[in-house]
Amino acid sequence: MRKIHSADAVGQALAVDVSGCLSRGVPVVLVHGMGSDHSTWAPAVRMLRATCRPTIAVDLRGHGRSDHAESYRLDDFADDLGRVVDDLGVDRFDLVGHSLGAHAALRYSMANPERVRRLVLEEVPPMPRDENDVAEKIAPAASLGERLRGIRALAANPGPFLRFDRALPEAVTSQFDVPEPAWWDRLAGVSAPTLVISGGDRSFLPPRHLRSVADALPDGRMVTIDAGHSVHRDRTTDFLAALIDHLDD
Structure with a gap:
């Protein structure tokens, strides 16, 4: 893994796993969800390598082998x-994110539309538009069923949980308790063709909210794979088929 250090935050480093030659083909940047790390994308990395696509799997701050941080603002x-991507010298790339990682990917795409060629948002939690949305607790949480499936994943790979900053969940989820209607307006600035993947009714995220995100994007579409919140983990084959179809379209 590579470590990328910040010039303005001494000691704070981000870990990234780079596979393939970044100068050959359009790189795919993969961003995990809360409590996970880059290893969750191993099947996707193998599939993308088979199609000669270089990959960059990121450990978000407070996760995996990246440093913990004092601030966990969504931005x-x-x-x-x-x-x-700046440190690696990647100018244009495809961007794939799950849950918190999808939200980060979407915020990045809002601010840098010229850099993102194609975008995949798996179970992306939207900002609440009003107090009714706040009451629904639209945040990177987990239902009971998802927690049980997560226990099985934890038993198979405990590393991400052990390295995860326990201060992070409250810092992140509290930001979804404040309506931010301007976030929805900024969706119009995303130019990349975007695939929104919903885990269906088994997920704690109501599919209608993900449909609203897809409809608000200039070039967005939604597919539903009935898997719960972690589609790429629990329905890997179906997820990868949708991913490759979108990136190669």
Whole structure:
């Protein structure tokens, strides 16, 4: 793994796993969800390597082998993605994110539409538009079923949980308790063709909200794979088929 250090935050470094030659083909940047790390994308990395696509799998701040941080603002995660691609010299790329990682990917794409060629947002939590949305607790959480499936994943790979900053969940989820209607207006600035993947009714994220995100994007579409919140983990084959179809379209 490579470590990318920040010039303005001494000691704070981001870990990234780079596979393939970044100068050959359009790189795919992969961003995990809360409590996970780059290893969750191993099947996707193998599939993309088979199609000669270089990959960059990021450990978000507070996760995996990246440093813990004093700030976990949602824009911090998006800014970190910028640090990674700038440090690696990648000008244009495809961007894939899950949950918190999808939200960070979307915020990055809002601010840097010229850099993102294609975008995949798996179970992206939208900002609440009003108090009714706040009451629905639209945030990177987990249902009981998702937690049970997560226990099985934890038993198979405990590393991400052990390295995860326990201060992060409250800092992140509290930001989804404040309506931010301007976030929805900024979706119009995303130019990349975007695939929104919903885990269906088994997910804690109501599919209608993900449909609203897809409809608000200039070139967005949604597919549903009935898997719950972690589609790429629990329906890997179906997820990868949708991913490759979108990136190669």
